């Protein structure tokens with residue numbers, strides 16, 4: 140698979156910071172960063188983490204080629220020794236991540252990464268780029284799946300996507316979060332996603348009559364034809380012609396696979412279409428709908444009793460139409476000094492933007508009786524959870540809101556992916572990721588999963604982390620006061 144990503148796929152300030160670190164003699168300093176998001180998109184109750192495979196391939200292949208170095212040399216007055224350093228650049232860091240398909244929540248590290256600052260600065264932009272987009276599309280797709288129940292979901296967005304990479308990786312994200320197939324054949328080839336499709340209006344327009352067009356298509360694919368019935372008049376022309384061809388196929392021992400509705404009142408038309416098809420004995424012919432669909436229109440159409448078996452969803456999925464960015468961030472959380480990790484904090488006037496210091500683990504606390512998640516707990520890496528003792532969870536924004544959990548299992552969410560540059564993780568297949576995602580969903584009560592006004596899932600900080608955060612905050616405020 141072509142997964143090369145240029146080392147120059149970054150922001151210029153990463154390169155200039157790398158140079159300044161080199162000049163300062165600090166480029167080998169060991170640091171830790173967290174990648175996380177602060178706010179849930181689409182008013183959803185969770186995010187579906189995606190993008191890890193792309194991150195892994197990128198880090199494995201990360202090199203500066205001679206033309207990259209030449210470009211940097213032409214653009215900047217960098218010392219040749221710095222360019223030599225880049226020439227031998229390899230990713231040598233340690234990376235932990237949630238598996239793709241994991242349900243994630245604000246403030247939780249999706250990725251924790253440790254390594255020298257030179258490498259960690261370079262990769263920030265690409266990691267945010269991959270994870271932000273793919274997680275956003277996976278989350279949107281999960282919302283569509285939630286309302287579609289067991290109906291077939293087809294990803295149709297490539298023509299409206301923000302260019303090729305977005306189409307390909309967005310399709311993969313949609314598939315891992317529950318779509319059944321895609322119209323994009325390149326994504327089909329690269330990722331083994333089933334590819335599916337119908338035909339366009341142009342096919343019908345190309346013939347002297349709609350009937351002739353339908354017959355010709357059915358002749359080419361007698362067992363896999365879905366006829367688009369709205370080119371001229373859905374009920375007066377498209378359906379009668381489709382039924383005629385369907386009956387001809389039936390006489391030849393084949394089945395008309397489906398019809399597709401692409402305009403008009405999809406509820407009314409699908410009910411009429413179902414009646415007409417059934418009356419003709421074409422009960423196995425499925426109805427596909429497309430036309431600016433998203434989770435809200437699908438939910439509404441189902442509430443209207445629409446007889447639609449498969450939904451083609453394009454623009455609004457692949458462009459994350461109602462929220463085009465996840466707003467993920469990548470923040471330094473610890474410095475390695477005098478043989479130990481020292482937590483670091485970033486202050487903001489907006490309390491939500493104050494970082495949580497230190498290297499962290501994330502646990503999903505599962506109630507052993509119900510098998511459902513009670514909440515997540517973020518701890519310092521060195522903390523151990525004793526499942527034999529009651530665990531106190533509290534809301535870090537409202538610490539007085541607390542609950543005690545007993546008889547639980549604590550599942551660590553961050554898995555080792557790279558150890559000092561060496562990959563230690565067997566990337567799961569896309570099918571395994573899909574299955575894992577479904578199992579993740581099954582851990583949550585429906586209140587957290589509904590698409591409108593879901594309950595806020597509790598994410599707690601350990602006492603140790605909370606104390607560290609308060610201590611660092613106090614220290615910084617004292618320092619600022621002393622400077623005044």
Ligand SMILES: Nc1ncnc2c1ncn2[C@@H]1O[C@H](COP(=O)(O)OP(=O)(O)OP(=O)(O)O)[C@@H](O)[C@H]1O
Pocket residue numbers: 401402403404405406407429430431432436439440443
């Ligand atoms: N019964 C329905 N209830 C709610 N929304 C519907 C219903 N039927 C269709 N829609 C949605 O309404 C919108 C209709 O879009 P619009 O009127 O622009 O075009 P259209 O009917 O698809 O025709 P064309 O594509 O030719 O412009 C689409 O988003 C479609 O999904």
Ligand SMILES: O=P(O)(O)OC[C@H]1O[C@H](OP(=O)(O)OP(=O)(O)O)[C@H](O)[C@@H]1O
Pocket residue numbers: 295296298299339401429430431432451452453454455
């Ligand atoms: O509406 P979306 O969710 O993006 O789904 C994909 C759309 O792409 C095709 O339209 P086409 O490019 O033929 O244009 P159209 O809007 O005129 O149907 C298809 O007929 C769908 O309408």
Ligand SMILES: O=C(O)c1cccnc1
Pocket residue numbers: 295296322335336337338399429451453
């Ligand atoms: O196969 C289809 O029907 C299709 C594919 C892409 C976009 N719209 C429709």
